[in-house]
Amino acid sequence: MSGAVRAVRMGALALLGLSLACANPLWEQPPPQVREAPIVRPGSLTRSTLSNGLQVLVLEDRRLPLVSIGVAVRRGAGAELPDGAGLASFTAEMMNRGAGDRDARALAEFVDAMGADLDVSSGWDSTAVTLSGLSRDLDPLFEVLSDVVRRPRFETAEAERARGEQLAALEQAKDDPGTLVAWHMARALYPDHRYGLPSPGSPESVKKLTATSARDFHGRIFVPNDAILFATGDVSAETVMAQARRRFEDWKRAADPDAGPPPPNPAPAGGRRVVVVDRPDLGQAQIAIAHEGIARSFPDRIAAALMNSVVGGGGFSSRLMDVLRAEAGLTYGVWSGFSMRRQPGPFQVSTFTRVAETRRAVDMVLAELSRARQSPPSEEELTRARTLAVGSFSLSLETSDAVMGGLIDLEIYDLPDDSLDTYRARVRATTQAMTAEMARDLLHPERAAIVVVGPADQLVPLLEGLGPIEVVQP
């Protein structure tokens, strides 16, 4: 952070006053050239690999007396089979419930006493243990990290508690219309694939989870040759490397984890269809419209993302927001996006409106998706989408923790190390022809699944004619 109070420079002020006096309103002028700082400050990033294959990434940032350290592996819920759904979430929770010499209670006491945070969480494609706290606690933080990563206790009594909580949370989530719509959309799009169930699993699959299944899963996915150790903040690379060697060098190499289930069917069978999830008490319908999308490794993902930005991903600059919110006042928000996972996840549009306006909102979304194919992003729209992408990229990487998150994401998906540095140039190199191609290739309103959560007795008549309607309970 900056140092002492700056002196006022009268000379500069006088010059500035002159330049202001002659200017047109700033909103009528073209955007200034954006100054692009390097994503990683020179000399601050260190990469190494231990003899057991464990990669180590250190990003030094001395501004605050804080550190974040962690270990990430390249497997998560996507590596489960459908009948074991929820195992990755369950394993992550179990790792937080006792490790090394400390049981669940002692571990919580030890972490909280440092004012630190311990988070173990799994996504579709990765699982990560993260600890953040004061840099002066680096040694005990590393002690906890190595215990949680290498020596979780997986006690039977804790498994009972964790399973009960996971089941209760699955039931509680049905109280949230936004969660319900996402879960039922997954089921509609991927009936025979792991992606068809929520990442925390289903009641049937979670009931079968045990301490042993968590121990086995942990043993398969937490292997040094498929893991990344990371540290960010007020710490030197030398100090981190010393800790890494001391606490992780004797971690034994093992077989690379298998990739999990095969990819979903690239274009799930069936034309447009409608699922109504009956919640008679709701005054607002939660709406999702989705079809198959693309994987994280999709070569033209930047062009796809820019196309999506114009259609519905670009917040207040998007066509969908313009039509549904600004012009029609139908909703508070509408959003579209690709869920890019190791295997192709969905392309989804989400919104909500008062029940009586549901059909109008659905029709508007479908019409905008069709229009995007016939009238793909104009040069002006694409220019806006490019600057939005470049600018929000810079803003999103304001903290070193965020930069490290970006670097780990590249490792998780085996993308080039320099992807963050080249991102802005790749965005600028994306042409109108490329985004037009993406709109034609990737938007398929004619075969979208439409899922609506709300009172079925009102919704079913409104949605007739869009496709076969199935009414289900939450």
Added chain:
Amino acid sequence: MRPSRRSRFPLALVFAVAALLAWGSGAAADAAEDPGESFEDPAASAITTRLPNGLVVLTLEDHATPVVSFQVWVQVGSKDETWYTGLAHLFEHMMFKGSKNIEPEQHARLIQARGGRLNAWTSQDFTVYFEDVTSETLPLVIALEAERIANLRVTQEMLTSEREVVLEERRMRTEDKPSGRAYETLLATAFVAHPYRRPVIGWRSDVEVVTVEACQDFFDTYYRPNNIIVSIVGDFDTDEALERIRETFGKLASRGPIPRNPTLEPAQKGERRADVHFDLRSPVLAAAWHAPPSGHPDAEALDVASAILSGGRSSRLYRNLVYEAQQALYAEGGYMEMQQAGLFLAYAGVRPDGGIEEVERLFFQQIALMREEPVSAAELEKAKRQLEVSLVSGLSKAHAVASRIALDVATFGRIRPLAERLAAIRAVSAEDVQRVARTYLVDSQRSVVRVVP
């Protein structure tokens, strides 16, 4: 206005916000070991400038990243509404619907076209507009923010369309959401007279009929330079920014004293209860006790009590209700301060296989324990450490620092040094925690709301 931001604090976020709002004043103590010793408080370099029209400008340069956060804190919130509720929040929307020289939605598009992030939020006390941008865009941000305050255009057409958007926001946040129902009912129960009893987003019937004239009058009354704090933190040049602000905001006309709500909440003389029926699987228990307003010397002791009850998996509420009894999915309690009154809020999500009576019994048992026994030395130290680390962590983003210094100036009339905050936290004793529990967390001062099937 913006989907990504909350117009008020849903229960799940109350405590994150309480943590931000809860740094009250307190006597400086001996400088014990603290994480703040080893680095300089960035806010120590902030400059406060007051323009002749009363506008306060806070500037703090930090060139570590190319980001600058620009925030306009209008000191008006739902407590200042006199006829239609939800007016303050409605402005959070109308301010994006065009002014004399800017078309509807153009403000947002111009900022987004430069890659900026913008939004606004409203609370009981403040309406805050912000842009987080790269430094090249700051001049445009200043011009646009000044333009809409100088020349806002409230038309019937825009109001008609935007009130529907607000009503959708209300359905989403409150009417169709168990925690939203609980929070709205809890405030309406805990306060009988003070306008803090109203939902920030407004009652549905008011939003449905509010008029252009009422909007214009509200705007003319409160959107005045002598009621605004501008806070700028990050990668920019102070002299240049101040010059631009003088050229724009500096020309706004001030007015005399800003009218303020005169109503005080009368003392509560016994527990209040309300049930809300809703189709749900996981009932919600919410409770509130009256607590002091922002800037009160008891703030740190209440924060420490909050951390002991809710800070991490070793906290009393998690340990007892979630982990041991397996009755709740979550259970937390914390101090929320507002300018004219505070609340100590508590909430729990009852497991679908649990019982709300049991959750309530266990919850209030833990509150009673805070009154009856002093907390242990280890718990006290742990809570203080958690508060200190979260305070330091809050300095990592320009946006958070800009919010902190603006809130400081609104609350204390000055930027409160980090060292002073840390010292006040370190000075809290076990007796202090027990004293504030006995003073505020008493049964007769309690309001309890249950959202049940």
